Amino acid sequence: MTQAQSQAHGQATHHAHATLSDPTMLWVDNVSVSFDGFKALTDLTLLLDPGELRCIIGPNGAGKTTMMDVITGKTRADSGRVFMSGRTIDLTELSEAQIAELGIGRKFQRPTVFENLSVFQNLELALKTKKTAFHSLFARLSSEARDRIAAVLDTIGLPTRAHAPAGLLSHGQKQWLEIGMLLAQDPKILLVDEPVAGMTQREMERTGQLLVSLAGEHTVVVVEHDMDFVRDIAKRVTVLHEGRVLAEGSMEQVQNDPKVIEVYLGSEAGNLGGAGC
Numbered sequence: 001m002t003q004a005q006s007q008a009h010g011q012a013t014h015h016a017h018a019t020l021s022d023p024t025m026l027w028v029d030n031v032s033v034s035f036d037g038f039k040a041l042t043d044l045t046l047l048l049d050p051g052e053l054r055c056i057i058g059p060n061g062a063g064k065t066t067m068m069d070v071i072t073g074k075t076r077a078d079s080g081r082v083f084m085s086g087r088t089i090d091l092t093e094l095s096e097a098q099i100a101e102l103g104i105g106r107k108f109q110r111p112t113v114f115e116n117l118s119v120f121q122n123l124e125l126a127l128k129t130k131k132t133a134f135h136s137l138f139a140r141l142s143s144e145a146r147d148r149i150a151a152v153l154d155t156i157g158l159p160t161r162a163h164a165p166a167g168l169l170s171h172g173q174k175q176w177l178e179i180g181m182l183l184a185q186d187p188k189i190l191l192v193d194e195p196v197a198g199m200t201q202r203e204m205e206r207t208g209q210l211l212v213s214l215a216g217e218h219t220v221v222v223v224e225h226d227m228d229f230v231r232d233i234a235k236r237v238t239v240l241h242e243g244r245v246l247a248e249g250s251m252e253q254v255q256n257d258p259k260v261i262e263v264y265l266g267s268e269a270g271n272l273g274g275a276g277c
């Protein structure tokens, strides 16, 4: 959506958007999950504001991926709830497909683009997958669908690669295409698991810019191991450890938190680097 369109959209639907003043877009409320008696998440609580960019860090096995699995309905919580839009929708009562329909898009670590299709065709498929009235309207109005795809191509920085087979893209470009495929479905919340693994320095920088630019219009949750990357993009950071929230705050606050320093120094993930570590 262009800025002008988004402003027009905002004005036209001003009254319908009372939920924007709601304090939470996503509320993971006291969630526990265990696998064969092993507690992967213990009383995990996480609150996300509409439009915020949240980075989630923590050593291997901290429960980051499990948390995303619970939010998206892939894994069932043993106890606790996951609410969207205040407490109006309880995601733990919904199927994976229903949760996706509500506007929660997830990007897994490995890109899963269709290599034999062009970049454009990948985005077209993603656009058609969304089944709301709004998007089936787009499916008929192919010029509007094309406009939307063009806008997504601009956002992900691939307009000149539109007709290239996705299989010919670099690893980083494939990751951006996959983010674009999520954007085509107009998600409210984007969950991104380790987006810069395997990327070049330049690709990491562009990915950071992309994710920062998506916040505001979307609520973005980034799980990432790479501390330099997190330090570059971080606003609010949540540190998970052994299935619990160990610390939360600005990057500076969490990297100077003695509990966090202890966990990182004692783990194979290495230390957090920067001042105070």
Ligand SMILES: Nc1ncnc2c1ncn2[C@@H]1O[C@H](COP(=O)(O)OP(=O)(O)O)[C@@H](O)[C@H]1O
Binding pocket: 035, 039, 040, 058, 059, 060, 061, 062, 063, 064, 065, 066, 067
């Ligand atoms: N499906 C599963 N079955 C058994 N154990 C699992 C499963 N998924 C995750 N775990 C365990 O739960 C813990 C948290 O894993 P995970 O959420 O993948 O951590 P992270 O993403 O932070 O590295 C780990 O000890 C992992 O081995």
Ligand SMILES: [Mg+2]
Binding pocket: 064, 065, 066
């Ligand atoms: Mg993980």
